[in-house]
Amino acid sequence: MSEVARICSDLIRFDTTNPGSGERPAAEYVAELLSGAGVEPVVFESASRRTSVVARIPGDSPEALLVHGHLDVVPAEPADWRVHPFSGEVEDGCVWGRGAVDMKGTLSMTLALVLDWARRGVRPRRDLVLAFLADEEATGAYGARYAVTHHRELFDGCTEAISESGGYSVAAPGARVYPVAVGERGTAWMRLTATGVAGHGSRPPADNAVAELCHALSRLASHRWPVRLTPAVAALIRSLEEVLGERIDTDRLEEEAERLGRVGVLFAAQIRNSANPTMLEAGYKVNVVPGSAVAHVDGRFLPGHREEFLETVDRLLGPKVTREFVSLEEAPSAPLDSPFFEQLCAALVAEDPAGRPVPYVMSGGTDAKSFSGIGIRGYGFAPLMLGPDLDYHGMFHGVDERVPVEGLEFGVRVLDRLLAAT
Secondary structure, X not given: OOHHHHHHHHHHHOOXXXXXXXXXXXXXXXXXXXXXXXOOEEEEEEEOOEEEEEEEEOOOOOOEEEEEEEOOEOOOOHHHOOOOOOOOOEEOOEXXXXXXXXXXXXXXXXXXXXXXXXXHOOOOOOEEEEEEEOOOOOOOOOOHHHHHHHOHHHHOOEEEEEEOOOOEOEEEOOEEEEEEEEEEOEEEEEEEEEEOOOEEOOOOOOOOHHHHHHHHHHHHHHOOOOOOOOHHHHHHHXXXXXXXXXXXXXXXXXXXXXXXXXXXXXXXXXOOOEEEEEEEEEOOOOOEEOOEEEEEEEEEEOOOOHHHXXXXXXXXXXXXXXXXXXXXXXXXXXXXXXXXXXXXXXXHHHHOOOEEEEEEEEOOOOOHHHHHOOOOEEEEOOOEOOOOOOOHHHHOOOOOOEEEHHHHHHHHXXXXXXXXXX
């Protein structure tokens, strides 16, 4: 088994489900590997067992590049999986388990490269700051947010960063497309509350909080958000037109996304805001009308469209439903007309001459939001070559998550080209 696959398997075997018992064992494993490579780790906790690790590899330039990722994973139900989600088994040429793609596979590539550099005596051109963080799968309050607030000095000199959700291959006719993320949608996780008159369930309804909340959620869920073509997504579509050799009709982007399949997924969720109800809580007995009802909504907004999003949400909810934010984070962006973006693309093409890098905006969110707040420009770049039968997006938070061993090895080579030279 290659070193990167072994590290990936080891990391998956640490159950770092969030919420759960925390990231400490995985963080200690990471710190031990870094120490063994001669890199001094800084280990800190924001709360009991909510552990992060940051280390700096000195280079020859006062500027620094941040490489960050998260140690936590979302829950997994073993009965639904072909293999146990925390086994880290290697089967059919893939490492299986929760976090293989999101994102312990990427962490393993970084760690394998650091160990290889230690053996070869490689020194990067500029400082590299490596961050292995807690709590990305929640709000980041115990991870990236805590790190930039309480350990800001660890990131001194960092001007750019790379992390998850970019640099992976997507099969296209005659080419492999590699989306390199230059931004992501903003996050507005909301707690909605409706209040009414409590009473007996057999009486005529007076002011039913459950009904009021359901009506509001129905309006929100059925709303057709208008298409908004942001500059980065427009650049993606122009690039895809060049790769595919055909026109993409920007007046029918929803239909075009469906027609183009996995290539269309790259812009399907990035052309509009969204608000999905995800949790409901109300009542305690069938014959009692409760005095309040609560719901949670996962809201996402395009760069530059936060106010439009919030105004629309308030209008749809109506005056009887209040909202408060569980998490509100701006939509970060990084320049695609920059030398660093060109270096990211060049590193991919050097290892895959058939690769066609394109700019990309993530539909979800990452810790890049926290680092953007301290002036670090974040790019989604976790290089990974995938076979045409593997659905990268489908494995995020999905069942039977797995990553090809050859894909991990490809990623180590790409990172070696990038990080040793930039």
